[in-house]
Every structure is written in C-alpha cells, then in structure tokens.
Amino acid sequence: MHKEFLMGNEAIALGAIAAGVNLVSGYPGTPSTEVLETAAKRKAHGTYVEWSVNEKTAMEVAAGAAYAGARSLVTMKQVGLNVASDPLMSLAYIGVKGGMVILVADDPGPVSSQTEQDTRHFARFSKLPCFDPSSAQEAYEMVQEAFSYSERYQTPVFLRPTTRVCHGYASINVKDTDEYTVHHPDGFIKDSGRWVIFPRLSYQNHIRIEERNVRLSEDFSAYERNKIYYPQESPKDSSAAAQKGIAAGGISFTYVMEALKSAGTVPVLKVSTPHPFPERLALQFLDGLDEVLCLEELDPVIENELLRICGKFHLPVKIYGKLTHHVKNAGENSRDSVYQDIQNFLGLPAQDAGAPDAAAVQKTDSKTFTAKTADAPALPIRPPVLCAGCPHRASFYAVKTAMKGKKTIFCGDIGCYTLGNAMPLDMVDTCLCMGAGLGIAQGVSRIEPDTYCFAFVGDSTFFASAITGAVNAVYNQADMTLIILDNSTTAMTGHQPHPGTGRTMMGGVSSKVDIEAVLRGIGLAAVETVDPLDLEKAVTCVKRTAEEPGVKAVIFRSPCIAVTKPAGTVRILADKCISCKKCIRELGCPALTVTDGRICADPSLCTGCTLCSQLCPAGAMVMINGGDSNE
C-alpha cells in the first residue's frame, strides 16, 4: 500500500486495474471521462483500452470481453447510458462470465449535462445491482468489490458515482503493483443456450433474476459499506422527543456526517447499494424511529425504498425528503443545503411536522452567509464562451453571413459548439441530445418547406450518432444542409481521439475514417470541405451549397485551438481603428476588449486566427507572426 493524491475517477481506474481488469471501453462524457484516460495511462501489461465510437458499442465490446471470461469495465456519463440502453437491457437477462462493471457517472446540478437523470433508476429498471460510492477512497475499494459481486452472481453491475465524487481529489491508500490481482480470462465457451437471447431463455432468466435479487438484498444488508452510524451519545431527552434518523447515500452522506459534527446526534443509515435495497438493514435502522429524513441527490430513490418498506411492514415511521418537500427536488446538494435541511428536520415540532412551503425549501441554500456580501459591488457574469481563436466561431459566422436575410433554422448539437448559442453569434436554435440536430432539421423542413434547415455537428459526435441521421435524410429525400464542425478532436471533454483522428488509446495509429468519403458513400448531393478561417471562401461555399437541392454538407475543417500552436497575434493599429466595434458586436471573441474606449486584442488570449481582421472595415487589425507573446 502507498498513498496517492487522486481524483475520484482516477481512483476508480486504479481500483479496476488492481482488480485485474482486462478490457476497458467507453465514450467520453463529463463527469466520467478521466476513468478511461487513467486506465489507459496506468494500465497493467496486457490490458486493452479503447474509446469506442459511442456508448452502445462500448457496452457491447465490454460485454463480449466478459462473455470470454475477462474482467471488463465500460465507462460513460448518464446520458450515454441512454444510448447504451439497448444492449444493457438484454445483457441484464444474459449475464456475464467474467466480472463486468458498468461505470455511469451522474451529474446533479446538472453541471455539464442535458438532464438530471438518475442511474439508480436504470439499475432498478434493468434489475442490476448498483454501487454508489461516497468518496474517492470508497470508490477505489468499491470497484474492486463490484468485480467480485459481478463474478459471483454472473451479472454486470453498476458503479454510479456523481460529479463531486468523480472530480473530488483525496490522498488515498492504493495498492502497490505487486498487490494487484491478475485475472486470466479462460476464453469464450460456445453454449447457445446461454449466450443467444430467445423468448424462452428470457422467461427462465427473468425468474432467476428475481430470485437472485432477493438474495442480493440479503447479501447487501451485510455488506460493510451499507451501514448504520449510531451516535456516540444518546439524545438528551429520549422520552418526549420524536426519535429521528437520517438516510443518505453518495456524496450527500459525507455532507450529512460533516453537518452532524455540529448539528446533532441522530443515527444515520448509509445506503451504498441503492439496488437491490438492503431491506433487512433498513428495517434494523427504522426500528424505534418516528421520523426519517432522506438526503440524496437527483431522484428520491432511498426515500421511495424506505416508504415501500414502511408500507410492506406496516411501520409507523414518517419518511421525509423530496416527496414531502422537506428537501429541494432539483439541483445538487451542498454542505450548506444539507446542513440547513438537517437543522430544519431536527428543529421541527415532534407531533406533526407538516410539509413546509416547497418554494421556500428551494431557496434554503445561501441565506445568512450570502447576505453578508449583499452590499458588494455588482459581480461580473462569466458565461462559458468559445475560446479566442476557436474555429467554430468562424464557421458559425460564415453560415450566419451567408444566410443573412433568409428564413433559416440552425439545429445544434452536443459539444463545444453548443456555445455558439451565446450572443452575439446566436447560432443555435435547437439542441437536444447527441446527433439529434439532423433529425430535428429534417422534421422542421417537412413542416416548413420554405425554411433553409441546417444541422451542425462536430466530428466526434458525427461518428457517435449522426451517421444514421444522414442516411435517413438521403433515403427520405430530405432538403437540408449538414454542417460538420471538424476540429479533429473531441474538444469539450478534453481532447480524446476518435475514428477521424487515426489515433487510438493504445497509442497506435489506425486508418482515419474520412468524413467526406463517408458522406459521399451515403450519397449526399454535394459535399464540400472548406477552411472556416478563410471567411470569404467559407461564406461563398455555404451560399452555393445551401442552394443545392436535397441533402448537402459543408465540412468546416480547422484544428481545435486548444491543441494547436497559435499562428501569432493580432495587433490593432490605433491610427486606423475607427472604433466602430464591429469586431466586438459580431464575434464575441474573448481576446477583444474595450479599454478607455479603444479596441484592444489581449495578446495572452489572441491566437492570430485573423477572423476579426477579415471583417474589419478599416483594415486596422494586423497579424503579427511568431506568436512570441503566446508561447
């Protein structure tokens, strides 16, 4: 054993490696990405790691490895599980031979996601066991235990951390390499009665799964990470006051334990396996209690389970939480919100607490402390923006310029380019989920044939889930323009390689999948590739292509500025600048500022993309080559 300062996601990867994982697959998505990246960096000899093209493929690759007796780990974020849900639901019936852990990171807030969906529901829905770690150290140990459970019960299992566990760091105890488990897969053994899903097999396995989950619930009641924490000292007045307890899971458990250092002494039930629920342990916790407050993020899963148990066993225990509006039902918990919730709970009159005003509960967060700075000067608002020099800005601007005055809809997608919605670009009219822009554009065009319908999609997203949309458009003779924003990386999640880059997570070089060739193969009417940083050419290209009949595409190709050496910086000639501010009004580039009424380009941000100089009517913006101030 030794100590390392690790991010929760790094700890999960190291835990999987210590458990002898043979294969890791996944698709990037905040807050899950670093698990696979760390697995690639620190993998033991013989371990295979890949970024798959999307979550569905990743799930299938990991399942195949587990069929062959390997220990496999598949990683994704919560919305990625929606993509992988088809193989997941069937795999739950078939099961595995080698241990398989499905790492799905949930994102309360949401901090960087489309939804606040709760993977614990997916565990229930698919009837699979689910592990919910509360800290980096626990996640490290839990992933190893998850592999053991998976193998013992021959079923895939979920490990579901949330953002603050994934991205929290801690100095934790990890195994030395000579303490690692070495797992030798014994290979795939043909058995069509086991591996080929048919209605009869599903029926039989359904019966087994239900029986197994009863056993698992029993097993989990004895699992050391499900635990009742009894207070050191008993409550002061035990006769009159209602006996209260708190149930929590995940990061909220740590907030509860921090709060109880000063807020009071009540028993706490920590739920580390929300499915199957540790019923026997919960009964032991509920015994003698009058009221329980449930503190958890996303949906009231623990709360619902406790309600079910109280109903099943006719227990006269009041269960409070999101359903009773004692706790806010959206957004992430914080140390402060949990402290406030506990204070309210312990201060409530014992007889009948009643439900507090829901609106008031949503606002408990800040109060006294933020009131302290109520007299502060107005604070700057800093919405996330496209980086200075980002080629997406140029692409959006080219389409905007080309289509000025025309009736248009711009269907966006998931990636850095979602930020194209910000003023002044204002170029994202819709955004739903990965790859959806294509379908939305087609649907709108069916209802509004006089609208120029555009779908914007990034290169990684194109491979992940836009190709079927393009095939659909061609097959059904849609009229739309597909804009591919090809920056040769998966930028938003931290620059992962993808099929178009020709690089893999094993460090190898593979043949690049050519987006233009793919689109031509599908049969698009017109496909053109252009550099978005050449404004005039880009605008002409869009104008010409958009007028073609049927399905056509423009590929804007220019590398992500975050992984490219800057070309230089732009300098503004004071004697030429007429202070018309066109550059600022139309581009919204973070490098362009107004200081004492004059336009300046911040040399520490400017990359010399020259987009501003191409639209400057006074010719006042000149490029300085070399990039010496921006090394």
Add this chain to the structure above:
Amino acid sequence: MNKNIILCGVGGQGTVLASRLISAAAMDRDLPVMSAETIGMAQRGGSVFSHVRIGNGLFSPMIAYGEADIILGFEPGEAVRMLPYLKPDGAVVVSCRPIMPVTAALTGSAYNGDEMIGYLKKKVENLTVVESAKACGKIGSPKVLNILLLGAAVQSGALGLSEDDIRTAIKRLLPEKFHKLNFAALEYIRKHTLNA
C-alpha cells in the same frame, strides 16, 4: 492541523496547479488532503474554484460557508464572489488585476477592479493585495501569478504551510526548467508582501 483553503479565479489562470502544490505540500507532511474543483464547460472563460481541505476527520472535499481559513483570489471580483465561505477571522490574498468578462466588451458593462479591492479592504482584516502586474513584470513572466499568490498566502500565516514546503512541492511537481522562475516569485513576494 486543519485548514480549509479556497482558490478562485477565471478559467486558465492556474488555480488548479496552485491547489495541486498545496495538496502535495500537505501530503509531504503526512496530512490527509481532499480537494474539489470546477471541471468541464465552465472552465472556458468562466468562474472557477478549488476547495482544498487539510487535516484529520474530514468526510467531504467541499468547504461550507463560513469555514475557509483563507481565500486565494486570482481575480478581485472572483474573490468577492467567494467571501461567504470565509471564516470571520479568515485571510484573503488577492491579485489586483481584474479580468473583464466577454459580456463586458459586448454590453459595455465593464466592472471596476479597484472597487472590488476597496470592498475587500472594508470587509477583510487579514487582506493581502498582490500587485500582480508589477510583480510579473519584475520577475519577467505572466505565468507566475499562481506562485505569487501561494507565496503571499504563506506570508499571511493562514495557510499553515511554509515557503520551504511549497518549494519542495514545486521541485516535485514541476519540470526543472521552471524551478528558478517560480523560486524567484516566492522570493519576490516574501520581500514585497504588503498587508493592506
């Protein structure tokens, strides 16, 4: 020792490296450390923070309101934003150089950094203002802002770590070619720390 430390600024200012150095220095002294920081979309020009917690008996990496021993503000407005986290007698170390949000250039609503510093002076007794532009100029690199603030935090006494602790962490975490520059920043700030 138990310490709660908040680092805040704007994406790209180097808050993450500074929090890594603090954590490494604490680990070198065999102290348990936890931390949490902004990752993802908000990093692109948005407000960013790191919470660093040092000591025994910790459950959560997050710091609660009124619990921070010290705030390292890489930007005056961001330091004010984090003030609710500061203990009543907590320290603030802040760079005086404001960073204008993109929205300021668009709407003409630039904010005043001096006003923020003035507000901090009114609210915080143990305040150190780092003349970062001047200091970076003297040292010869804009990249030492994080080390200047770390150095000022050491000098304030509220960090619970010594300059030598930070020096050792720099040696361990950064490539050798950057050592001299960062040590120069530590030395500069030791000689020029100005309690406001």
